[in-house]
Amino acid sequence: MSKLWVSEIFYSVQGEGIHLGKPAIFLRLSGCNLRCVWCDTKYALDMKSGKCMSLNEVLSEIQRYPAKHIVVTGGEPLLQQLALIPLLKELKKLNFFIELETNGSIEPVSNLVKLVDQFNVSPKLSNAGLPKPVLAKSIYHVLASKCKAYFKFVVISPSDLLEIDDYVTKYYLPRNKVILMPQAMTSEEHNKRLLFIIEHAKNRGYRVTPRLQIIVYGGGIRGV
Numbered sequence: 703m704s705k706l707w708v709s710e711i712f713y714s715v716q717g718e719g720i721h722l723g724k725p726a727i728f729l730r731l732s733g734c735n736l737r738c739v740w741c742d743t744k745y746a747l748d749m750k751s752g753k754c755m756s757l758n759e760v761l762s763e764i765q766r767y768p769a770k771h772i773v774v775t776g777g778e779p780l781l782q783q784l785a786l787i788p789l790l791k792e793l794k795k796l797n798f799f800i801e802l803e804t805n806g807s808i809e810p811v812s813n814l815v816k817l818v819d820q821f822n823v824s825p826k827l828s829n830a831g832l833p834k835p836v837l838a839k840s841i842y843h844v845l846a847s848k849c850k851a852y853f854k855f856v857v858i859s860p861s862d863l864l865e866i867d868d869y870v871t872k873y874y875l876p877r878n879k880v881i882l883m884p885q886a887m888t889s890e891e892h893n894k895r896l897l898f899i900i901e902h903a904k905n906r907g908y909r910v911t912p913r914l915q916i917i918v919y920g921g922g923i924r925g926v
């Protein structure tokens with residue numbers, strides 16, 4: 703019987719991306735293979751910081767809420783991808799729309815790709831302060847070709863935008879699948895960064911997303 707390390711399960715609205723504003727259940731798995739300097743879910747980075755739950759426990763917690771839209775996030779959920787497959791199968795039987803967020807460093811297995819409706823891949827730029835880029839290069843080709851992925855880039859300064867342009871060229875990312883969003887811990891910071899992000903997106907044909915949870919609650923808050 704597969705078990706999952708779970709940081710939190712909560713009901714809210716999707717705060718960013720193309721499903722912005724939709725009521726959704728969030729399943730945050732604990733454990734991440736990266737350590738981005740600006741990470742706003744530091745409480746979920748160590749796998750053992752979460753609770754080890756059975757598939758039935760996770761499923762019954764999810765079914766307490768009225769939505770049929772789930773966002774599997776982390777941490778890095780693909781660290782537990784084999785254990786996730788039985789849960790996602792059950793959720794598909796229940797007609798859930800499944801979004802899965804990943805940092806793009808781990809390639810998803812094909813049995814998982816089949817079950818996920820939308821991948822939100824968030825490749826890390828140099829602003830994440832990682833010792834070296836960590837990428838599963840094929841993730842771009844696999845997911846982009848199946849039209850299942852959006853590529854969300856976290857922007858801090860205008861120089862990040864040039865790095866994003868390089869990524870888009872290097873991995874042949876479709877521009878309408880590229881989403882720019884501000885890194886921020888406060889609404890002031892969020893809005894200030896959004897101003898220059900919008901201008902760049904207009905010139906390149908990228909999308910932009912605000913981050914409702916930052917605007918409303920601020921960064922680093924659990925359960926929102």
Ligand code: SF4
Pocket residue numbers: 734735736737738740741742743744747776777778805
């Ligand atoms: S990949 Fe995501 S969860 Fe992991 S450290 Fe970076 S921002 Fe945090």
